[in-house]
Amino acid sequence: MSEACAIHVEHVVKDFSMGDGHLRVLHDINLDIRSGELTYLVGESGSGKTTLISIIAGILYPTEGSVSVFGTDIYRLTDTELVNFRLSTIGFIFQQYNLIPSISAAANAAVPLIASGVPRKEATERARELLHQLNIGDQCDKLPRQLSGGQQQRVAIGRALIHSPRLVVCDEPTAALDARSGRRVMDLLREVALATDRAVVVVTHDNRIFDLADRILAMEDGRITHDGKHMPKDH
Template sequence: MTAVTARHIDMAFGSNGLMTQVLFDVNLEVEQGKLTMLVGPSGCGKTTLLSILSGTLKPTGGEVEVMGNVITRMRDAEKVILRRRRIGFIFQQYNLLPALTAAENAAMALVADGMPLKQAAEKARAVLETLGMGPHADKLPRMLSGGQQQRVAIARAIVHEPDLVVCDEPTAALDAETGRQVMELLKEAAAGPGRAVLVVTHDNRIYRYADRIVAMEDGRIVGDSREGTLPEGIHAH
């Protein structure tokens, strides 16, 4: 089963006739039940493609389908609802709200969809427990380590049981051991049947957690491996 299908994606930025093309005819399928990584040098278009696939950026050409919804044809308000209910986001910067506890931060996707905070926080608390964060559920972000904050961010991304989890450099700010723990949690908690995980990364320490690695260069897909290793002829950056 396919979670995301991108067909002939082009993307250019600029104005007044001064356009810079950053993606060129990209075609990609992201499969359910798998953890797919997008790798490549800085500036090759990985984060731009991730933004397009998750509906936060509209391409200048091509079509994107997420769980049967052609998001490139949807109105902005429809895409907001789709993202809120069916997509979870994890970033290098944890983006936790400093005045809220770990449980309240993790509950934000549920609150945004109309669930009362108390009820949402209880559900978030249960997710934090599965991530080894139960004893820290009532702590503020400043009381948590970087790895613990990232676990709260993971809980926030999966608390509403999304079909697609997208991650932009989720281990870049973490030491090797914490990065390993985060990837194991991501693989276990987020890559279950009916759910897909898409990770943009420069971190070659975590390639082994991928079911598939797609390599990009200069706005194009240049390699694709299902071995958990870099595609043949592609080198780590």
């Protein structure tokens, strides 16, 4: 693994139990993702994209293989060590937002800071500042149910970025956003990715933002079938 390598995926296989058998959704994935780059994962639904990023982010254990994130073999960690590593190093933007319904937008965005020991008042103020950057500063005190889908998405993005993680992993971060808002969010993620000690990996179907990627990986049937600066012609 080179010094510039943020993520090293080696011989990763993932099976899910299906009745008396199993379904293989990832087939012997080998992949290096470099620091300082915005990398997209594209492909049809069911191609394995979300499974792969969940394994990279330490959320879903592989059936076989190993994953190193900034030199740490994350699946050799204990459960507690893995939770702490994710908390300090990884930000994950979920497609379904996963906001806590009973607390405000600012409090939702502040959760990672509070969990890592930052005083609640300081964490909430920092969350408010970030939500202003994401153009929803006037929504800070609202509950998730009072926000539009796009506003909820931006709160989820703020929560993923609030603790300045070295790795940001995103599942369809622009899906609920209009074109202008989507590019604003991706510009922010690209700014994060350009730091030499960070990496951003994005699962997306959104062809409006393909031009912002440094690298595009296409998946099909649990395998990586394309690796390049531009989309393959058959996608």
